[in-house]
């Protein structure tokens with residue numbers, strides 16, 4: 001795979017950008033991703049309703065009120081209840097009160113959104129969840145090469161855009177800011193490129209915004225003489241940096257490059273399940289003694305079933321749908337893609353989406369990860385990350401339905417993407433200037449980014465064997481048609 005990738009590396013890259021990347025700075029010894037496999041999510045007992053109750057208040061805000069009665073028959077023996085925590089956290093109290101005041105269960109999407117981004121106690125809001133000491137580790141945290149290669153992609157697209165004098169470089173969900181920091185360091189020698197950048201970080205977590213500020217080595221600079229107006233500058237590139245909690249807040253009107261790495265997988269999904277009553281929605285309820293959360297199945301289609309499941313299935317063949325008993329749909333991903341496609345259509349440029357997922361309907365992938373281990377989705381909400389596989393086909397259809405001025409490319413595997421961009425050259429350059437320990441870290445990091453499965457060269461403890469993410473992660477680009485086909489999707 002990699003040798004083939006090498007031979008297909010773009011001439012633009014092998015002749016130009018890669019040769020002039022700055023000399024390797026100290027190769028990182030970042031910690032390894034210890035979570036490597038995906039557990040089969042538990043399934044709900046779909047036994048037919050015997051004790052249905054009516055919950056008139058369950059509603060989807062975008063639709064008129066629809067009366068939904070809830071199948072509680074699975075509650076007594078449900079395998080998917082949470083373990084009663086010693087005392088309820090603020091988030092648990094909040095979730096229980098929503099369910100109580102609604103008079104019925106909430107969708108998995110609403111549960112996921114509250115758990116991850118509730119402004120007071122969501123998983124991402126008050127803590128640094130990344131790295132070996134956190135809950136999970138991502139590609140930019142594995143190796144500096146990841147951010148550098150995204151930088152190469154960004155510079156190539158900027159060239160294809162005709163080297164505009166101003167560019168909004170937007171990152172969605174930048175985590176610790178590591179990817180952007182590596183991108184800026186890696187491109188710092190390209191003065192003409194870096195002087196065009198205005199960096200926009202779209203981040204809902206105040207804690208992570210602070211980490212991003214220091215990762216980008218930001219300073220606040222007075223704009224006027226009395227110092228009453230300030231702007232933030234990254235000392236890595238001299239570029240202005242702004243933070244926003246949503247993409248909508250980033251000003252329009254400037255050519256745009258958007259990066260979304262492991263952002264889509266955190267967007268809330270609805271889960272649907274085929275039952276004897278047709279497609280129903282899986283929902284989160286509290287048990288009768290109010291102690292635990294548990295999954296229940298709506299006894300009839302909910303508004304989300306009629307709206308989102310129907311829409312998603314229109315983009316699939318009857319055979320693809322017929323094979324499935326569970327389907328996940330992410331309306332927020334569709335909405336976000338609409339926004340991205342419209343922005344790129346009007347302002348020019350492109351977006352790069354990298355995530356784990358599939359080029360088709362996702363069946364049942366929601367997972368909870370805490371301290372590098374899979375845990376029960378309903379246990380101690382807010383203490384574990386929730387994420388779901390990304391449906392790349394749905395992103396493609398969503399982008400195309402809002403604009404005919406954009407084109408969608410991929411998905412290709414992360415291994416192909418990084419290989420075509422020339423990560424092999426980069427690792428070799430870094431290895432030449434590394435200590436033994438750094439070389440070890442570079443090798444494992446490289447394997448994690450582009451390899452598939454367990455690293456064959458590993459001689460350390462089994463539980464630390466580096467696992468390749470090269471084929472599980474996919475890359476897709478959405479670009480303005482004026483830009484032609486983006487590297488390396490030719």
Ligand code: SAH
Nearest residue numbers: 124138173174175202203204205261262266
């Ligand atoms: N891209 C980073 C982090 C991925 S984790 C990396 O690869 O390391 C998801 C990131 O998206 C976090 O920074 C989280 O705080 C942010 N996030 C999640 N949901 C969000 C939302 N709805 N709006 C804005 N940011 C969000």
